[in-house]
Amino acid sequence: MGQSRDSAQIEQQPYHFWIGPLKGPRPSFPLRFPLSLPVFHPPCPSNSKLCKKSSSVNARPTEEQSRAEHKAAGAESSPPIMRLLRLSLVLSSLALLSFLPASSSQDLQIVNAERRIDLSSHIIKVFLTLKVENTGTSPASEVLLAFPPTQADHLALLKAQAVIGKRKKKTYLPLDVNPAELPDGPNGTKYFSISLHNKLGAGEVATLEILYMLTHSLDPFPVEISQSESQLVYYRDSAVILSPYHIKQQTTFIKTPSSKIESFSMVEPTNRAGAELRYGPYENRSPYSYSPIIVHFENNNPFAVVEELVREVEISHWGSIQVTEQYKLAHAGARHKGVFSRVEYQSRPGSSGTSSFKHLLARLPPRVHSMYYRDEIGNISSSHLRLDSKKSELEIEPRYPLFGGWKATFVIGYGLLLEDFLFESPDGRRYLNFTFGCPLVETVVDKLTIKVVLPEGSLDPSVVVPFPVNQYLEKKYSYLDVVGRTVVVVEKENVVPEQSSPFQVYYHFSPIFMLAEPMMLTSVFFLLFVTCVAYLHIDLSIRK
Template sequence: MKLAFIALALFAALVWSQDVEVDSGVTVSSAERAIDISSQVVKYVTELHVENGGKAPLNYIVYALSANEDKHLAFIGATGDNKNTALKVSRATLKGAKSDAVLYKIELMSVVAVGGKVTVKVEVVLAQHLKPYPSHITQAEQQFVLYDGNAHILSPYIIKKESTNIVLYHGHVESFTKAEPSKLDGDKLSYGPYENTPAFSTKDIRVHYENNSPFVVITRMERLIEVSHWGNVAIEENIDLLHKGAALKGSFSRLDFQMDRRGNKQPAVKSYKTLLPAASKDVYYRDEIGNISTSNLRQTEEAVELEIRPRFPLYGGWKTNYVIGYNTPSYEYLYSSGGHFALRMRFLDHVFDNAVVEDLTVKIILPEGAKNIKLDPPYKVKRSPDELHYTYLDTTGRPVIIAHKTNLVEAHVQEFTLHYDFDRTGLWREPFIAIIAFYILFVAVIVWVRFDFTIASGIHTSESHLYAFYSI
């Protein structure tokens, strides 16, 4: 999956289903599908070459997934002949469609005339689709997983020629379904080419193979963004991790772990890299115990690489929690025109390669006095009621914008825009309050020093007077 392709805003809100029709004259002249199951996520990239042999112009095509695939769907997007432009994708229904097929309508950039052709590339990402088998392993064993899929490209159209290529993890393949023609060559498994495949054709396949890539899922993540108009944006991420691979069977031996010569082929997570913005500074990495000194930081031209190394290796069923924080200059993300401001940042940033985030909460703290706030997310999110955050010298509190999203993957690393109005004179309110407070303090000290507030001031009783009094 290319980063440029991911960066496109391909995700569309799948809110309601639209009724669609499939012209029997529309066919797929050729289709190539690439499936990547070398990590914990399953990635499909399908290129469809569509011919409009029907009776009317074509302004959309229909893409299909099985019900099992749709249950694990985290992302779907499409591009047309112009690969830099995303196509709108929405849920669809088709009369007479196969009962376990879930359909999506892909709207084309331009109408395809009768006899015309169009090429559409569809990207799909499935989360937690691979199942560890066996579900429990010892510390010395390798992790094997099961992939269930279809040798054919599920489609409501007749496909004249199709092929599927599957990329596996570098390791042993225990077994795979043979659907001739099929071929296993190292870490590549191919099915097809098949010709004149009828609509909604299926041929179930199963691949049982070794996969020791990190099956680490972010079960909860809170991303806090605090905006300061004094030139800084502070980001803090609180992350809960759970290894959802094959659970560790038996006890853990630190000695065996250190003596293990499998390196990255161990089914345990020892470390991984998080990419921070290139202008990041004051980076910290800690957990409930305190600062974690085993991490490494490296500056590159494009990013700051932070090597995350937990206090202990993560095996299947193990979990951990940590906090990452850093500061960035506001000129990188904050734009203004008069009293109107726009904050443009990533809703979800890179945590590690092929990450899966089950639940994400983003909190954006704006300066005190911000108003007319409007959030433009890159995809559908759930908003919670705004809150107020109080810190030093605040009087009315700083507005906090809260948004939630579930089931995210790397393709969701996209930017949001937050618009708001702010009176620039408000920048001087807190310094003015501090000046007034110090002024009052200094005046109080001066008054206290210059005046004598003792009750018996001016009355002096000498020892002789006291002696005369007692002699009478």
């Protein structure tokens, strides 16, 4: 179709691009799709016959005429226009390839994987050993872990370490684990990236040991039991490991609290030996393989869950730290049905209420003093405190044993010596070194809140915690406070006992603020004394 000298013609021509991995061998059946890119035609010279108009306005040129026009126009185009055309094609190709996912996971494979699942408690512990090999040509700096949605929502702890050496000369190097994203993974799959200390070169093999814990992953069935019945639970998982890598060989071991296993899924080869199930070995499993299994077994361990725990640590530079802990405790096992008989519970302790618990153990800091244990009614005397130079253990008993679905609220308070927990950093700041987590043994905390009440006049508070938490500041007014005390609040959900690690709260404090309250009391007493003296020396009588 002809045009004037000052106009240009743009037509659509199909171009084919190969879609596939940026690395690795190209498949024998490349995926292709037509991509219409604009082709720019330069204006025709004035003496060219191609610029003559057609006799009919609506007539379309034939295929031979279009090819002739395109060939003639391309032959007579100027060099700058052709360079612009080539540049546009190159940029379009790069833009398309930038949207293709880079399959770095294809460069790694797991030579051997061994997974051990401990179901002895209501906190599930999984020990995973991976032998990773780099089959690519470029070094790898990270290894990805994949979790299905059912486990990702209940994941409480994830640790990884590299094994260096063999047998007695083994050393363990902790590795950083951070959340990651993989766009081409299955829906709902959550990924974590393990950063290797040294890059894994081509053909090299590394051994990783991984520990992760799951909470609220055992479902009671039946959901209601009587006082004399045992507690049965379901555990759901996969016989093979969910992974973005090809796994050459893998084995899974499941350990139950006892040999009373009602039923379990069979994924050949599957073996049972007492209280342990073995799934595998399975060989040459492709990425994202998944074989669901269910294990129905007896678990009478106490399902102690602290729905909410608020720990308030109040610092006084006069020599003491006061700690107050408010608990909302619940039994998260199978709900109790029927009538509770205390006579049967006390006369048959071995068979009545086997899944209930009537006492808890709290590990407190050493050298505690002024301890109390009470609830809304008043003081609870059924507690035993054992003191030691390195630790303090408090054994508490609620007013009644807790069965499935029952709850209890109570408060524990104690004092600590300031010199054991408050220190001064080289830059002049003060910092509190305290333990994060719940003192109760084998309990899950759904929501933990730690409030550190700093002395009045503290400035620039900051918190150092070894894992992600939510933190913010509050104000609290106590006796004789003028501007209020700064409160550092740290919150975390789904906390397990293994996360009881030290954390630090830094702040600036001038000793002059310690004189504020004594000066205030002195001023009040001085004014009272002056008022009394003035009153005694004033004669208010009426004389004649």
